[in-house]
Amino acid sequence: MSTFAAVVLFVGVIAYAVLGGADYGAGFWDLTAGGAERGRGPRHLVDQSLAPVWEANHVWLIFCLVMLWTGFPVAFAAIMTTLYVPLGLAALGIVVRGSGFAFRHVFVRTDQQRVVGAAFAVSSVMTPFFLGTVAGGIASGRVPTRGDGDPVTSWLNPTSLLGGVLAVLACAFTAAVFLTAEARRRDEPDLERWFRARAQVTAAVTGVVALGGIAILRTDAPRLFAGLLSRALPLVVVSGLCGIAALVLLRRGAPRLVQGLAVTAVGAVVAGWGVAQYPYLLGTHLSIAEAAAPAPTLVALTVVAAAALLFVVPSMGLLFVLQQRGRLEA
Amino acid sequence: MLVASLVAEAADPAQLVPAREQMAFTLGFHIVLVPFGVAFTFLMLIANYRGIRRGDDAALLLARRWSQVAGVLFAVGAVSGTVLSFELGLLWPRLMGTYGAAFGVPFAVEGLFFFLEAIFVAIYLYGWKRMAPWPHFWSGVPVVLAGIGGTSSVVAANGWMNQPAGFTLRGGRVVAVDPWGVFFNDAFWYEALHMLLAAYMVAGFVVAGVYAVGLLRGRRDRYHRLGMAIPLTVAAIVTPVQIFVGDVAAREVARIEPAKFAAIEMVTRTGTHVPLVLGGALVDGEPRYGLEIPSGASLLVGYSPGTRIAGLAQIPADVRPPDRLVTTVHLAFDVMVGIGFALLGLALWFALLWWRRRTVPENRWFLRAVAVSGALTVVALEAGWIVTEVGRQPWTVVGHLLTREAVTTSGNVWLFFSATVLLYVAVGAGTFYALRLLRRRWRSGEDTEAEVPYGPSRAGEPVDRAAAAR
Numbered sequence: 001m002s003t004f005a006a007v008v009l010f011v012g013v014i015a016y017a018v019l020g021g022a023d024y025g026a027g028f029w030d031l032t033a034g035g036a037e038r039g040r041g042p043r044h045l046v047d048q049s050l051a052p053v054w055e056a057n058h059v060w061l062i063f064c065l066v067m068l069w070t071g072f073p074v075a076f077a078a079i080m081t082t083l084y085v086p087l088g089l090a091a092l093g094i095v096v097r098g099s100g101f102a103f104r105h106v107f108v109r110t111d112q113q114r115v116v117g118a119a120f121a122v123s124s125v126m127t128p129f130f131l132g133t134v135a136g137g138i139a140s141g142r143v144p145t146r147g148d149g150d151p152v153t154s155w156l157n158p159t160s161l162l163g164g165v166l167a168v169l170a171c172a173f174t175a176a177v178f179l180t181a182e183a184r185r186r187d188e189p190d191l192e193r194w195f196r197a198r199a200q201v202t203a204a205v206t207g208v209v210a211l212g213g214i215a216i217l218r219t220d221a222p223r224l225f226a227g228l229l230s231r232a233l234p235l236v237v238v239s240g241l242c243g244i245a246a247l248v249l250l251r252r253g254a255p256r257l258v259q260g261l262a263v264t265a266v267g268a269v270v271a272g273w274g275v276a277q278y279p280y281l282l283g284t285h286l287s288i289a290e291a292a293a294p295a296p297t298l299v300a301l302t303v304v305a306a307a308a309l310l311f312v313v314p315s316m317g318l319l320f321v322l323q324q325r326g327r328l329e330a
Numbered sequence: 331m332l333v334a335s336l337v338a339e340a341a342d343p344a345q346l347v348p349a350r351e352q353m354a355f356t357l358g359f360h361i362v363l364v365p366f367g368v369a370f371t372f373l374m375l376i377a378n379y380r381g382i383r384r385g386d387d388a389a390l391l392l393a394r395r396w397s398q399v400a401g402v403l404f405a406v407g408a409v410s411g412t413v414l415s416f417e418l419g420l421l422w423p424r425l426m427g428t429y430g431a432a433f434g435v436p437f438a439v440e441g442l443f444f445f446l447e448a449i450f451v452a453i454y455l456y457g458w459k460r461m462a463p464w465p466h467f468w469s470g471v472p473v474v475l476a477g478i479g480g481t482s483s484v485v486a487a488n489g490w491m492n493q494p495a496g497f498t499l500r501g502g503r504v505v506a507v508d509p510w511g512v513f514f515n516d517a518f519w520y521e522a523l524h525m526l527l528a529a530y531m532v533a534g535f536v537v538a539g540v541y542a543v544g545l546l547r548g549r550r551d552r553y554h555r556l557g558m559a560i561p562l563t564v565a566a567i568v569t570p571v572q573i574f575v576g577d578v579a580a581r582e583v584a585r586i587e588p589a590k591f592a593a594i595e596m597v598t599r600t601g602t603h604v605p606l607v608l609g610g611a612l613v614d615g616e617p618r619y620g621l622e623i624p625s626g627a628s629l630l631v632g633y634s635p636g637t638r639i640a641g642l643a644q645i646p647a648d649v650r651p652p653d654r655l656v657t658t659v660h661l662a663f664d665v666m667v668g669i670g671f672a673l674l675g676l677a678l679w680f681a682l683l684w685w686r687r688r689t690v691p692e693n694r695w696f697l698r699a700v701a702v703s704g705a706l707t708v709v710a711l712e713a714g715w716i717v718t719e720v721g722r723q724p725w726t727v728v729g730h731l732l733t734r735e736a737v738t739t740s741g742n743v744w745l746f747f748s749a750t751v752l753l754y755v756a757v758g759a760g761t762f763y764a765l766r767l768l769r770r771r772w773r774s775g776e777d778t779e780a781e782v783p784y785g786p787s788r789a790g791e792p793v794d795r796a797a798a799a800r
Binding site for chain 2: 051052053055056058059061062063065066067069070071073074076077078079080081082084085087088090091092094095096097098099101102103105106107108116147148151293294296297299300301304307308311312315316318319322326327328329
């Protein structure tokens with residue numbers, strides 16, 4: 001039962017990493033798109049493709065928080081009292097990102113758009129970085145069961161920094177792939193090339209960082225390292241293969257196939273983290289079963305998850321289909 | 331008033347004041363946006379329906395512009411709501427760590443509704459141009475329903491803090507949970523209904539107020555009249571219902587939350603023939619400076635002067651709220667009720683004018699009153715929230731967890747608080763500025779914005795633009 005709740009929670013984490021991640025990554029490309037004149041095309045595409053979906057994608061984060069604090073309250077309190085610095089910064093980053101994006105939609109003067117656009121873009125890079133360091137802190141077992149762990153080294157450590165950098169890169173990669181497909185759908189070959197080139201570069205960089213990360217994990221988070229190379233190895237391999245396949249097919253493959261590959265590449269590595277950690281929630285000191293809420297709560301969460309499957313997933317499908325068919329216009 | 335209520339007691343942990351200030355500030359910010367996600371969408375759909383059904387271009391234009399406003403406010407509301415989720419853990423880890431298994435259940439339900447709301451808001455907002463009218467209209471309906479469900483769920487969680495139920499505590503840990511009992515706690519029905527109606531009142535009066543200002547400034551076209559009439563009608567219908575619900579709620583509070591009720595009415599000693607005190611303050615444990623209506627409180631609670639009401643003296647001294655907290659709760663309650671009745675008067679005035687003339691009133695004094703009513707409802711909303719939150723102090727979970735025990739002991743909350751205030755001031759200013767920009771654009775009739783760098787192209791208006799230009 002508790003394992004099932006943990007799986008539901010992790011499905012939320014994966015969904016947020018992939019869908020929310022793509023939105024953050026779009027902010028990354030917005031940030032690096034250059035001056036007002038040069039960056040107009042990419043920024044316009046980012047605006048158009050992000051506006052209808054980012055709020056729905058953002059709700060996955062709420063889903064994860066709620067699942068964690070209801071299903072595993074002890075772990076939630078421990079994480080919050082230990083990693084409060086990156087989490088607080090991420091929370092503020094989320095405010096800047098969302099409102100900056102909404103304002104940029106309304107503001108018309110270039111200088112004003114530049115300010116709110118920069119706020120949106122910078123926070124789009126900072127937020128996943130901080131959330132990545134949180135993941136690294138949890139994955140490397142730096143959150144004690146009773147909470148109040150070291151407020152600095154819990155997130156300023158090799159694994160956390162790796163997590164932060166990988167999070168930013170993975171976001172940038174998925175976003176670049178998505179935006180390449182979007183540009184193709186809109187028949188804008190220049191933008192398609194622009195994003196494709198960036199997707200290729202980030203894919204390569206992400207691959208290199210991930211390989212280098214193996215060395216970091218080996219010394220800094222040996223348990224995670226062992227898990228990733230044993231039980232979670234298939235997922236790691238799938239992730240790598242999908243990444244490479246996406247890279248190869250980026251030019252010729254059907255956009256939807258490439259998108260699927262990119263999503264799988266990112267999702268599989270996040271799932272690999274979860275599998276490598278199993279059966280523990282925190283380090284090797286708090287197991288999923290120990291942290292779990294009483295059974296009726298978990299049943300209630302399961303009912304909610306089933307309702308989400310029944311109502312939310314089709315609705316989200318509708319939203320994506322309408323967007324892909326160009327029925328929604330920002 | 332609020333600040334005064336947050337002065338630290340000597341024995342309190344150092345983080346208590348900044349944590350409470352931060353929670354109060356961010357929740358106070360977020361709650362103003364709630365009506366615009368929950369109820370404003372309903373107004374939008376009324377205008378939209380009328381627009382399609384009667385081929386009313388002005389109504390359609392209103393619906394469309396309102397959806398642009400809702401888009402901005404929904405975004406800011408979504409992210410400020412997220413901050414609250416983080417804060418529950420960052421500021422009140424002992425609440426979440428111990429009671430999350432019970433307290434979290436309503437939030438899980440809320441998450442579901444929030445998902446649906448976010449999805450269909452997006453479809454509705456961005457579907458104006460390329461979707462057929464009726465499917466587009468129907469895509470807005472789930473937003474209204476999800477708003478009702480979401481608000482009820484969050485308020486269920488709040489109600490649970492006031493009337494904790496549905497769990498068994500053993501050795502400082504929740505060992506058994508009855509999710510149904512948690513959600514439908516004793517405070518759920520009156521709190522949820524009261525908040526929902528409040529949301530409809532705020533959205534109604536605020537939007538009506540905006541168009542009343544326009545009418546006062548001489549923009550007396552159909553567009554402005556309709557812009558005032560739709561929200562004002564909704565608000566005017568809701569207001570008497572709200573007064574009734576509020577009255578029931580107050581009696582329920584007297585019955586099941588006696589400590590809060592004692593603070594609301596500044597009842598010091600338990601007894602009968604308790605007077606109703608309007609205004610005033612609790613000084614050295616005695617109500618002062620207020621206007622006393624003999625036996626008023628007893629009459630309101632039990633329809634008889636002999637009704638017995640529990641007083642503050644009955645609360646054990648170590649968990650008795652200090653005088654200034656009682657004063658805060660009492661005055662906030664008076665402000666809320668006072669505004670409520672003023673708005674009831676406005677609603678009746680509207681009904682009377684409508685009944686006699688069958689047109690949207692253009693009486694200047696009436697328009698002035700409507701213009702002010704928007705700000706007043708927001709004040710009433712905040713005041714009501716102060717009553718329920720400050721009125722629960724010193725408890726976070728009544729009878730189980732004191733606020734000073736729930737607060738975090740890590741980090742420096744003052745820093746987090748300062749950063750949050752600075753950021754929220756900027757976001758608040760940005761929101762106002764964005765809405766003003768929208769207004770300016772509408773007024774000049776250039777809803778289709780010029781092509782500018784960074785700027786996304788905005789979809790053109792489907793309706794007569796000349797009507798909008800005024």
